[in-house]
Amino acid sequence: MNLALWIAAALLALVALTGGFTKSFIPKERLATIHGAEWTAGFGANAIRALGALELLAAVGLVLPKALGTAPVMVPVTAACWIALMVGAIVTHGRLGQYKLVAVNVVYLAVAVFIAVGRF
Template identity: 50%
Template sequence: MNLALWIVAGLLAAVFAFAGANKLFIPYEKLAKAHGAGWVNQFSPGFVKALGTLEILGAIGLIVPAALDIVPVLAPLAAAGLATIMVGAAIVTSRRGERAHAALNVVYLTLTLFVAIARFGPESFS
């Protein structure tokens, strides 16, 4: 179970680091024109940049604290934070009628909850 959690956390970290970097480093206007990124037009550039920053911090929080054994409780907290972001993402994409993106967001939500619940409970680092 521990190995599965590390694998899922690693995959999630890669996904959120990539998504966060796109939001943070791609100009807002260019991002808004990208396929599947129409949701960006509903939010301010500052919000999108802040979201990207939070996703990068969440990706780091999934791995680094536990790997270095420095405040490892941050790993399930990061997973819970990313799960919260995915709830919002699923709602936004559902309202826009983007069913495929909404389904993918629910998958990410499920995986982040899996990591959070397991790391807070039976597979905690303490």
């Protein structure tokens, strides 16, 4: 079970790292032209960067506390925060009719639930 939790956390951290870098370092105008990121057209650049920063923090929080043995309770707390983030993503993509992305976000949410329950 511990190995499955590590794999799930690492994969979700990779997703968070990718999304975080994208939202933090790609200009809003360019993001709005990328499939799946059309939602950024309706948000301010600072809000998008803030989401990117949260995703970068999530990437760290899903792995590092347990790996270092320092405040390992932060892993399930981070996973719970990721669940909230995915609920927002599901609503946002659902409003835009991007149902394939809704399905992807549901999978990410399920992985986060697995991590949160397994690590609490």
